[in-house]
Amino acid sequence: MKKLNSLLVFLICFSFASYASEPPSRNSEEQKRYQEILNSKTIKECEKNGGIVEKAGIMGLPQCVINNTDAGKPCKNSSECSKSCLLMGTNVPIGTAVTGECQHTNLSFGCYAPVENGIAGPALCVD
Numbered sequence: 001m002k003k004l005n006s007l008l009v010f011l012i013c014f015s016f017a018s019y020a021s022e023p024p025s026r027n028s029e030e031q032k033r034y035q036e037i038l039n040s041k042t043i044k045e046c047e048k049n050g051g052i053v054e055k056a057g058i059m060g061l062p063q064c065v066i067n068n069t070d071a072g073k074p075c076k077n078s079s080e081c082s083k084s085c086l087l088m089g090t091n092v093p094i095g096t097a098v099t100g101e102c103q104h105t106n107l108s109f110g111c112y113a114p115v116e117n118g119i120a121g122p123a124l125c126v127d
Contacts, residue, residue, distance in 0.1 A: 030059070074099050086103055087114075094122050097118055100120075
């Protein structure tokens with residue numbers, strides 16, 4: 001039974017990994033966006049702004065990822081960051097006094113709680 005469970009987990013992970021590596025085919029709008037991002041002009045523009053194009057999110061679509069200059073800096077408010085002040089993970093109750101960190105990139109994928117006035121907001125996961 002243990003081997004069957006291991007095989008099942010492997011097959012599920014493999015199917016997700018192979019799905020993410022292929023361009024989307026179910027939705028023509030997704031396909032259009034995929035091709036638009038892969039357009040060399042879009043890649044050059046991303047690189048010009050200090051970013052790199054890499055697959056991101058559950059769909060594995062190419063995104064322009066730009067690292068924030070203050071990534072990981074401790075913060076109590078988003079006003080202290082170039083993007084947002086976040087508490088990574090979701091295991092802190094709403095209203096808890098915390099110190100967050102400045103968002104690492106321009107993308108909002110992951111699980112986190114916003115931090116304002118040193119207080120954790122409601123956690124969410126974005127993918």
